[in-house]
Amino acid sequence: MYTHILVPVDGSPEAENAVGHAVHLAAAVGAEVHALYVAGAQSADEPTARAVADRGRRALEDVRERATEHDVTVDTTVAEGEPAQTIADFVETTGADLVVMGTHGRDGVDRLLNGSVAERVGRLVSIPVMSIRLGAGEQAVTSPLEAQRIAREKLQVTGHEDAVIESPSHQRTAWVVHASDDSGEYNIHINSASGRAKLVHLG
Structure with missing residues (x-):
């Protein structure tokens, strides 16, 4: 099976969704996760360069957090260059045997003009590439039951497996699930597009 899973990230909902798949697969098969952020060519504009660096840092921190929650070994790298070729080069560097990538679900002229990094x-690597599709406007979490499942998993991996959860509330871009146990009360915020969950301790 797989031992080294490469997941490129860019902070987008598509990439966040792919990270979830990569981490869960790695936990199931005992693989390591290698997270790569491709910054592109360095900008001479300092504010732009700083914004790109911050986006990469946040994306990689997200992978580290999610991997830690599932006891998955992870390393993170920032690289510069053309995305597809840089990812392909990194496959060789890490000895990855699977790439998990987020991709949009657009078709037709728009897809042909923009191409698909995945x-x-x-075409550049000899290992499988798993494309996790999330179309424009699509939601990874579409039902209260799915939001509750994700909230329950988040509570379990953060040591609150006995918490009582309430019915989710659906906001414009997220689900919010309230929970409580002997240690306090919590809100679990779940990104509707990516399925990414964050736990906020209310006291």
């Missing part, structure tokens, strides 16, 4: 990576 498709280009697939």
Whole structure:
């Protein structure tokens, strides 16, 4: 099975969704996760360069947090270059045997004009590339039951497996699930597009 899973990240909902798949797969098969943020060519504009660096840092911190929650070994890297070729080069560097990538679900002219990094990576490497599709406007979490399942998992991995959870409330871009146990009360915020969950301790 797989031992080294590479997941490129860019902070988008598509990439966040792919990270969830990569981490869960790694936990199931005992693999390591390698997270790569491709910054592109360095900008001479300092504010732009700083914003790019901050986006990469947040994306990689997210992978580290999610991997830690599932006891998955992870390393993170920032690289510069053309995304598809940089990802392909990193496959060789890490000895990855699977790439898990988020991709949009658009078709037709828009897809042809913009291309697909995942498709280009697939042509450049000799290992499987798993494309996790999340179309424009699509939601990874579409039902209260799914939101409750994600909230329950988040509570379990953060040591609150006995917490009582309430019915989720659906906001514009997120689900919020309230929970409580002997240690206090919590809100679990779940990104509707990516399924990413964050626990906020209310006291």
